[in-house]
Amino acid sequence: MAHFTKATSVHDWVNQRLGIDTVRRVMATEYWIPKNINFLWAMGMVLAITFALLLVSGIFLLMYYQPNVNTAFDSVNYTIMREVDFGWLWRHIHGVAASVVFLVIYIHMFTGIYYGSYKKGRELIWISGMLLFVTFSAEAFSGYMLPWGQMSYWAGMVITNLFSLGGLHADGIVEWIRGDYVPAQAFLDRFFMLHVLLLPLAIMGVIGLHFGALRIPHVNNQDGEEIDFEKEAAKYKAGDKKHSKVIAFANDFMSKDMFVVGIFLIFFFYLVFFHYDFAMDPVNFDPADGLKTPAHIYPEWYFLWSYEILRPFSTNIGLMAFGFAQVIFFLLPFLDRSPNAIPASRRGLFAVWFWLMLIDMIVLTAMGKLPPEGIFSSIGFYAALVFIGLWIALPIITKLEKKA
Amino acid sequence: MKNGRRGFMGKAFGAVAGVGAVASLYAMKKSWDPLPSVRSAGFTTLDMSAYKENELVVEKWRGKPIFVLKKTAEMLAKQNDADKARDILVNGEHYMVCIGLCTHLGCIPGYDSKGESFLCACHGGMYDFTGMVTKAPPPRGLDIPPFKIDGNKLVLGEEGPEYKKMKETGITL
Ligand code: FES
Numbered sequence: 001m002a003h004f005t006k007a008t009s010v011h012d013w014v015n016q017r018l019g020i021d022t023v024r025r026v027m028a029t030e031y032w033i034p035k036n037i038n039f040l041w042a043m044g045m046v047l048a049i050t051f052a053l054l055l056v057s058g059i060f061l062l063m064y065y066q067p068n069v070n071t072a073f074d075s076v077n078y079t080i081m082r083e084v085d086f087g088w089l090w091r092h093i094h095g096v097a098a099s100v101v102f103l104v105i106y107i108h109m110f111t112g113i114y115y116g117s118y119k120k121g122r123e124l125i126w127i128s129g130m131l132l133f134v135t136f137s138a139e140a141f142s143g144y145m146l147p148w149g150q151m152s153y154w155a156g157m158v159i160t161n162l163f164s165l166g167g168l169h170a171d172g173i174v175e176w177i178r179g180d181y182v183p184a185q186a187f188l189d190r191f192f193m194l195h196v197l198l199l200p201l202a203i204m205g206v207i208g209l210h211f212g213a214l215r216i217p218h219v220n221n222q223d224g225e226e227i228d229f230e231k232e233a234a235k236y237k238a239g240d241k242k243h244s245k246v247i248a249f250a251n252d253f254m255s256k257d258m259f260v261v262g263i264f265l266i267f268f269f270y271l272v273f274f275h276y277d278f279a280m281d282p283v284n285f286d287p288a289d290g291l292k293t294p295a296h297i298y299p300e301w302y303f304l305w306s307y308e309i310l311r312p313f314s315t316n317i318g319l320m321a322f323g324f325a326q327v328i329f330f331l332l333p334f335l336d337r338s339p340n341a342i343p344a345s346r347r348g349l350f351a352v353w354f355w356l357m358l359i360d361m362i363v364l365t366a367m368g369k370l371p372p373e374g375i376f377s378s379i380g381f382y383a384a385l386v387f388i389g390l391w392i393a394l395p396i397i398t399k400l401e402k403k404a
Numbered sequence: 405m406k407n408g409r410r411g412f413m414g415k416a417f418g419a420v421a422g423v424g425a426v427a428s429l430y431a432m433k434k435s436w437d438p439l440p441s442v443r444s445a446g447f448t449t450l451d452m453s454a455y456k457e458n459e460l461v462v463e464k465w466r467g468k469p470i471f472v473l474k475k476t477a478e479m480l481a482k483q484n485d486a487d488k489a490r491d492i493l494v495n496g497e498h499y500m501v502c503i504g505l506c507t508h509l510g511c512i513p514g515y516d517s518k519g520e521s522f523l524c525a526c527h528g529g530m531y532d533f534t535g536m537v538t539k540a541p542p543p544r545g546l547d548i549p550p551f552k553i554d555g556n557k558l559v560l561g562e563e564g565p566e567y568k569k570m571k572e573t574g575i576t577l
Contacts, residue, residue, distance in 0.1 A: 154511065157509075157510045161509045180442050180467065181467050181468060290469070291512070292512065294525075313541070314543065315542070318541065371528075
């Protein structure tokens with residue numbers, strides 16, 4: 001048995017048993033963050049806070065929501081929205097946060113791409129981040145089924161049909177996923193389970209992995225500078241905070257981080273109170289009807305770019321392009337052949353690649369929302385080709401890149 | 405010696421855990437299967453004498469919409485052999501009976517009785533009055549549900565000789 005002495009304080013009593021001083025040192029006061037970063041480095045904390053908002057509002061929604069095809073719609077649109085005191089608040093927070101979380105994820109991703117934060121030991125940060133993107137997408141999709149409105153039903157129909165794998169006609173898989181020939185009670189129940197238990201558990205696990213992957217390589221910085229964290233930390237600890245290139249995670253970095261979070265929260269609650277409607281599709285305020293397709297089915301805005309890659313092609317090619325779009329971002333650390341982990345602005349052709357990719361994804365998103373007719377069809381088609389082309393070009397242009 | 409014993413215990417546990425893992429995966433897979441009550445969810449019987457020419461009626465079979473369209477004489481005149489093979493004949497009348505889900509990704513196409521064609525609003529696919537594709541992305545014509553002709557009636561869910569023939573010749577999946 002370890003040696004325990006008579007405690008001198010409550011803190012000491014707990015510390016002897018749990019080692020909280022060590023935890024604090026490892027996690028906060030001696031976890032080093034570079035000084036040369038900007039507000040984009042706060043997006044991780046913004047995401048963590050948004051996830052917490054989703055969790056808390058979700059708990060309250062869960063108290064009144066009923067996963068039954070006959071009562072689900074009313075339990076959301078009547079019970080929660082009209083009867084429960086402040087029920088509207090939880091629903092609007094949940095809906096707005098589900099949308100905004102993707103906006104911040106995309107900013108977080110493109111920040112990583114711009115500054116090369118997926119290279120030189122940071123590959124696992126990128127891969128675990130992409131896993132989070134996938135689990136968040138599944139979480140968003142399963143949650144979208146729950147109000148059991150027209151868009152829930154038909155998005156559920158169309159997306160689960162993707163699993164028939166086009167020309168392979170694997171209808172058995174589709175029926176297995178749904179538990180029925182069409183989305184019905186079994187379908188609603190299992191997506192409810194996924195949304196409130198299995199996927200949140202998976203997300204929390206992967207968040208742990210994401211943070212863990214960050215620990216050894218440390219956070220990147222905005223100049224692509226290779227920092228000797230041990231040397232700089234020694235300076236900091238010796239009291240030379242001014243010349244040290246790093247600061248402690250807490251309280252130094254956290255104070256700035258939480259300042260950005262504060263600004264974000266003001267914007268977020270402005271949306272929740274005054275502009276929540278952007279996150280609530282009007283079509284979903286009609287109850288699900290298996291015998292009537294809405295005139296125009298589209299997913300939420302954050303899935304539009306990949307949906308647009310699926311749409312302009314015939315079934316099999318569309319599915320392949322879609323599958324490509326889903327996995328290709330995972331491979332970024334390996335497709336980028338350049339050893340330079342510096343900002344895109346100093347990487348020649350890669351800077352062009354970065355901005356083209358960003359613009360192309362915005363174009364795809366816009367086209368995905370418009371009806372698939374005439375000129376929009378063609379723009380969408382070429383934007384999808386550009387997307388694929390850019391990924392094919394990436395290894396070549398990064399190979400040609402000179403060592404910085 | 406000690407290592408050998410430990411190795412054996414490791415392998416023994418691995419074997420037990422492996423059997424358990426496979427067995428539980430099997431149980432989990434089966435628990436996701438559609439329930440027997442869902443699987444056996446009845447047959448739909450349609451009285452074919454009730455339909456009017458060029459007027460689309462949407463019936464329901466296993467939760468899916470079923471398109472029934474009685475063809476007009478002009479339509480029949482326009483049909484080629486491939487079109488004719490998709491016809492269902494009941495009491496000398498020609499019908500199109502199809503599952504009303506777009507073969508692309510399962511939206512319900514709408515019928516335009518003037519143009520005698522179907523338009524799927526989801527991704528712009530089109531079908532003619534026989535259920536054949538006239539504009540991509542749908543990869544094939546509308547599927548024909550299993551049917552059996554029984555006098556004036558059509559039983560959906562049962563495979564009659566006419567349906568089996570369509571399936572063999574690849575007219576429907
Ligand atoms: S579902 Fe009909 S065209 Fe895609």
